[in-house]
Amino acid sequence: MSAYVSLTELFTLGIGPSSSHTVGPMRAAADFVDELRVSGRLDRVARVECVLYGALAATGIGHGTPDAVVAGLAGSRPETCDPDDVRGAWRRLGDGVTVALGGTRPVVVRERDVVFAPLTRMPLHTNALRLRALDGAGTAVADRVYYSVGGGFVVPEDARPSTVDRPAVPFPFTTAGELLAICAATGNSIAEVADANEAALIGADCVSGAIDRIWSAMVACIDAGVSTEGRLPGGLDVVRRAPGLFRRLESGGDAIDWLQTYAMAVNEENAAGGRVVTAPTNGAAGIVPAVGRYYEQFLAGGTADMRAFLLTATAIGSLVKANASISGAEAGCQGEVGSACAMAAGALCAVLGGTPAQVEYAAEIAMEHHLGLTCDPVGGLVQIPCIERNGIAAVTALSAARMALGSDGSHVVSLDTVIETMRQTGLDMSDKYKETSTGGLALNVVMC
Known part of the structure; x- marks a missing residue:
């Protein structure tokens, strides 16, 4: 196993003000919707809830975390989004605004659907968020925890190291x-x-x-x-x-x-x-x-x-x-x-x-x-x-x-x-x- 991380992963194009609080949560939300689409569950979704834990909750508003989550649910990606579209996205929800999940599935999302839990520290990292998709009866369609571990890197709770997807490098080093x-x-x-x-x-x-x-x-x-x-x-x-x-x-x-x-x-x-x-x-x-x-x-x-x-x-x-x-x-x-x-x-x-x-x-x-x-x-x-x-x-x-x-x-x-x-x-x-x-x-x- 090599410590080497590609420059395309370490130096990524995103938006401010925080890679862990803005870029990472946006990626997590977009990935969550993509997973729903690929698994054929997106059309069942009637509501989406998000819980921000630890540091994501403690300084999330100042770092634009709720805005990033809403933008990610709508299909925005940090590399290509218009920063002006992200700013204020959460506050604009108010008592309910229709958001097209992934740009396709219309769902009403409310400001209160984003919940802050600053005193709860999840086991793997303090920067954690839970995304839940519910059907019309309130039954969970998907429930996923993501960790934003710094630099915009996002790790799902159940992620396992891959030995297949990543090519071997000619000069592996760990120190x-x-x-x-x-x-x-x-x-x-x-x-x-x-x-x-x-x-x-x-x-x-x-x-x-x-x-x-x-x-x-x-x-x-x-x-x-x-x-x-x-x-x-x-x-x-x-x-x-x-x-x-x-x-x-x-x-x-x-x-x-x-x-x-x-x-x-x-x-x-x-x-x-x-x-x-x-x-x-x-x-x-x-x-x-x-x-x-x-x-x-x-x-x-x-x-x-x-x-x-x-x-x-x-x-x-x-x-x-x-x-x-x-x-x-x-x-x-x-x-x-x-x-x-x-x-x-x-x-x-x-x-x-x-x-x-x-x-x-x-x-x-x-x-x-x-x-x-x-x-x-x-x-x-x-x-x-x-x-x-x-x-x-x-x-x-x-x-x-x-x-x-x-x-x-x-x-x-x-x-x-x-x-x-x-x-x-x-x-x-x-x-x-x-x-x-x-x-x-x-x-x-x-x-x-």
Whole structure:
């Protein structure tokens, strides 16, 4: 079994404000309806109910979770939906609105059909939702629990690991130590190892196109973020700052300021429910694009290798996802921003000429200095401290890459050790610091 996750799974196109609270539930609802259709039960459905548990319930309204569920039931998918159609979809239901399940089966859905159970933690993950389809007599046609485990990944309750559907990769690895051993034995860079694995998973002819689509979407999100004025929704009255910062930088400024502006631009777009790329989550979506754009604009000299950049980031993100967590509801913000910072630092180190050992060191530095970082969004919104936090972490990624490049790659603490420490820290962390908005800043910032 390899830890490697395809870049098309780790970097997915979706909408804000949250990969676990918005993207995942939308996918779960759409999958639920697809299952009803394929099994021939869709025409029997007269009602649909949804229960949101744990963190999905605690901060679901601020994260747009009920809207995402309603949109998913109607057949919307995060990759292709119009964000404007999703916003407010739940509130618009009121006492009952006809929703075409999967775009075909008309069913009246009411606002109260979405139930919140924030104090109930389901066994596999705190981000859980139950979807029930009922016939006209109130008998269950289908009853399914889904877990949104971070980064938009969704796991049905009864899912079993597949040994058939997923192709074998030529370079399987489960730890950073194994990845470095592969590089030493083959002479390949980390990006080249990831490239070969991608070829096996999605086809060699598809890798370049996938990378181009991902990077183009990241750049488009930055561009939208630096050009869209206004205030963010949700009641905190947060003003978008990226456009003003961008205008001032066009007249001259420090290169580091560009890096922070790019990161904040992405996360302001995310907070507004716009189109973003999970990297590896929405809450941390600004770091990898910002560092990549900074590299392309200021460091590459016209020869930016975004293929190596994104493939290296994918390999590092795969390690974190397999051995710890990229879910803020499971590991706190160390699992989101810490993971993204490690991915960006390692990727930047690689494209600036770092050896595999230096790349591993850069990722280790970045992750180590995010250990213990809590997820305590004010008002249950992905705004404070999330937007600024992405800007700070982007600069940390740059610093980590530079520090690693200035070394010979040898160091005392391995990336594997830091990832395991992050996992343990997440287990020890109180739930009030894991995306529930019941502790930290969320408790101490008074909303008027």
